[in-house]
Amino acid sequence: MTSKELIASGELELYVAGLLSEERNAELAQLIQDDEDIRQEVEAIEQIVMRLAAEASVSDTEDFNEVLKKIVKQRVGKVQSDETEPTPKKKVIPLTPYIGWAAAAIFLMFFVYQYQTTTEVQTILTSNIEQKEKLEEQIESQIQNTILKEELLKTVASINTKKINLAGQEISPDSNVSVFWNTEKDKIIIDASQLPEAPDSMVYQVWSLTLSPLTPTSIGLLDNYSNQNTLFSFDNPNASEAFGITLEPNGGSETPNLEQLYVLGTTDS
Amino acid sequence: MDKTDILVAQLKVKDVDAFEQLHHMYAKNILGAINVIIQDEAISKEICQDVFVKVWEKSQLYDAAKGRFFTWLLNMARNAAIDYSRSKEFKTQKKNHSLDLFVSIYEQPTDNTTSGEKYDGLRRMLKQLKRKCVELIEMLYFKDYTQKMAAERLSIPLGTVKSRNRNCLKHLRENLKND
Numbered sequence: 001m002t003s004k005e006l007i008a009s010g011e012l013e014l015y016v017a018g019l020l021s022e023e024r025n026a027e028l029a030q031l032i033q034d035d036e037d038i039r040q041e042v043e044a045i046e047q048i049v050m051r052l053a054a055e056a057s058v059s060d061t062e063d064f065n066e067v068l069k070k071i072v073k074q075r076v077g078k079v080q081s082d083e084t085e086p087t088p089k090k091k092v093i094p095l096t097p098y099i100g101w102a103a104a105a106i107f108l109m110f111f112v113y114q115y116q117t118t119t120e121v122q123t124i125l126t127s128n129i130e131q132k133e134k135l136e137e138q139i140e141s142q143i144q145n146t147i148l149k150e151e152l153l154k155t156v157a158s159i160n161t162k163k164i165n166l167a168g169q170e171i172s173p174d175s176n177v178s179v180f181w182n183t184e185k186d187k188i189i190i191d192a193s194q195l196p197e198a199p200d201s202m203v204y205q206v207w208s209l210t211l212s213p214l215t216p217t218s219i220g221l222l223d224n225y226s227n228q229n230t231l232f233s234f235d236n237p238n239a240s241e242a243f244g245i246t247l248e249p250n251g252g253s254e255t256p257n258l259e260q261l262y263v264l265g266t267t268d269s
Numbered sequence: 270m271d272k273t274d275i276l277v278a279q280l281k282v283k284d285v286d287a288f289e290q291l292h293h294m295y296a297k298n299i300l301g302a303i304n305v306i307i308q309d310e311a312i313s314k315e316i317c318q319d320v321f322v323k324v325w326e327k328s329q330l331y332d333a334a335k336g337r338f339f340t341w342l343l344n345m346a347r348n349a350a351i352d353y354s355r356s357k358e359f360k361t362q363k364k365n366h367s368l369d370l371f372v373s374i375y376e377q378p379t380d381n382t383t384s385g386e387k388y389d390g391l392r393r394m395l396k397q398l399k400r401k402c403v404e405l406i407e408m409l410y411f412k413d414y415t416q417k418m419a420a421e422r423l424s425i426p427l428g429t430v431k432s433r434n435r436n437c438l439k440h441l442r443e444n445l446k447n448d
Binding site for chain 2: 008009010011013014015016017018019022025026029030042044045046048049050051052053054055056057058059061063064066067068070071214258259
């Protein structure tokens with residue numbers, strides 16, 4: 001069949017309507033690539049059908065942000081519904097009266113832990129001078145962790161702190177990150193103990209997201225992330241509607257790589 | 270590769286900018302295609318958004334060898350609208366729902382319509398056609414009719430569906446070119 005015959009046959013109109021067999025579609029897709037006349041004809045048919053369709057629309061369609069919101073909500077909802085046990089009636093326990101007690105208990109545990117650690121460190125220091133340098137590094141890291149833990153306790157105990165759960169995404173369903181966001185001081189603390197260790201030359205990057213329009217803003221990198229170092233503190237002056245963590249090349253990226261989205265959670269969940 | 274092919278390739282690797290451009294290019298058409306079946310602005314908009322969510326989620330499944338990107342979108346929109354139109358909720362809401370939007374617009378007397386009125390542009394396009402063309406175009410592009418089903422409903426031979434559809438669209442294209 002020549003291209004003129006094909007054009008006159010009416011088959012291309014059915015192709016645009018999606019009414020031909022898979023086999024014929026594949027043949028025509030190839031012909032469209034190879035033959036300029038056929039390509040132009042198909043585009044003209046498509047244009048007229050698109051115009052008819054557009055004339056049947058009644059309102060504006062500048063609602064791309066609504067589409068993005070639905071995508072984010074669906075992702076978050078999917079992970080949450082996967083995680084949620086089918087408990088038909090949940091008993092709601094008001095947490096406020098327990099926050100003070102919880103903070104006190106954590107403080108106590110923390111001081112016991114710190115005392116034990118300090119004693120251990122002192123013993124080792126006196127008995128093994130060669131390891132002094134290495135131990136000093138560990139102590140430095142311990143101090144930093146201690147400061148962060150104190151900050152975490154203060155933040156968690158504050159009435160202005162929201163706890164946001166970032167659920168594991170497709171790439172890492174078992175991951176789970178807690179964000180403590182003190183909206184009064186514009187500070188967040190991230191407990192990233194449930195993230196897998198980042199591969200060499202890669203780093204986790206934390207993003208604040210606003211949904212309309214969908215705008216990711218980098219909050220910072222989980223630098224020196226390791227099993228011992230899983231608490232991170234950042235300033236967050238953003239009006240965040242969601243937080244996400246992606247894996248990026250060392251140094252971080254300008255925009256998040258959604259294929260490497262490890263955890264995500266909305267602030268209203 | 271034309272512009273659409275490039276944007277579709279970018280969509281497949283989850284490029285949000287490309288997705289936004291494709292939404293801008295096709296949302297009005299997809300909304301219209303849904304509205305032909307649903308005939309309700311708010312519900313059609315919701316379904317249109319859901320179709321684009323699906324486009325994002327399923328973009329990997331689009332295969333250019335199986336058809337045009339627009340055809341893929343149109344098919345998804347038609348299916349979503351038809352599914353919704355079969356729901357109980359929709360059936361109870363839509364007591365005065367006309368079955369064939371194109372045909373009902375075509376049959377409205379011209380004297381009763383003014384410029385700028387709802388579906389005015391569509392009415393002017395359809396009025397350039399014969400009734401049998403309006404029926405056939407609505408069935409093949411905006412409903413889920415196969416060639417065979419259209420032939421049976423219109424009581425015409427199967428081969429006539431193809432040639433009539435070609436002549437109807439050709440006529441419309443030529444008239445619009447002269448506008």
